[in-house]
Amino acid sequence: MKVFEAILMDMPKLPIGLELTKKYVVRSEDTAKFLGSGDVEVLSTPAMIAYMEHTALEAVQTYLLENLTTVGIRVDVKHLRPAPKGAEITVVAKLIQQDRRKLVFEVKAFWNEDLIGEGIHERFIVDREKFLSKLRDKLGGR
Numbered sequence: 001m002k003v004f005e006a007i008l009m010d011m012p013k014l015p016i017g018l019e020l021t022k023k024y025v026v027r028s029e030d031t032a033k034f035l036g037s038g039d040v041e042v043l044s045t046p047a048m049i050a051y052m053e054h055t056a057l058e059a060v061q062t063y064l065l066e067n068l069t070t071v072g073i074r075v076d077v078k079h080l081r082p083a084p085k086g087a088e089i090t091v092v093a094k095l096i097q098q099d100r101r102k103l104v105f106e107v108k109a110f111w112n113e114d115l116i117g118e119g120i121h122e123r124f125i126v127d128r129e130k131f132l133s134k135l136r137d138k139l140g141g142r
């Protein structure tokens with residue numbers, strides 16, 4: 001079993017084209033005014049990106065062993081249109097490429113029919129405990 005798990009850890013093969021769609025409502029805490037990334041009450045760019053990351057995370061999580069997760073390593077996104085507080089936005093993350101532990105997603109956000117954001121997001125498969133213990137080592141055991 002251990003050997004099998006090691007093989008999966010090294011090379012979990014995920015289905016290219018796998019896609020997840022999620023809906024989010026723009027809360028006060030998501031606005032540019034609240035986060036300080038702007039001074040208007042519209043969906044902020046960092047909140048839109050967080051929703052894209054969350055959708056990509058969930059898209060692949062069920063394909064990974066329990067000890068594994070993914071961490072965001074790259075975001076290249078255009079914010080094309082504003083969306084107001086209270087709007088329901090739809091976010092789609094599609095796995096388009098895998099290079100061993102690196103996963104590449106195409107991400108899109110819509111408000112109704114309008115494309116409000118799109119781009120590429122990369123995530124890296126890590127062992128949750130190893131990832132955190134490396135960080136603890138950096139803190140010198142604190």
Ligand SMILES: CC(C)(COP(=O)(O)OP(=O)(O)OC[C@H]1O[C@@H](n2cnc3c(N)ncnc32)[C@H](O)[C@@H]1OP(=O)(O)O)[C@@H](O)C(=O)NCCC(=O)NCCS
Nearest residue numbers: 010070071072073098099100101102103123124125126131
């Ligand atoms: C992603 C991250 C963990 C990579 O760190 P790292 O120290 O380079 O990588 P690791 O040592 O964990 O893994 C590298 C290993 O993966 C392998 N690997 C697999 N796929 C790879 C790929 N596509 N590209 C590069 N290396 C890859 C390497 O060969 C290497 O193997 P080895 O350990 O046998 O030599 C690091 O960049 C990071 O922590 N980024 C921050 C992520 C974050 O905090 N995000 C916010 C929270 S979600």
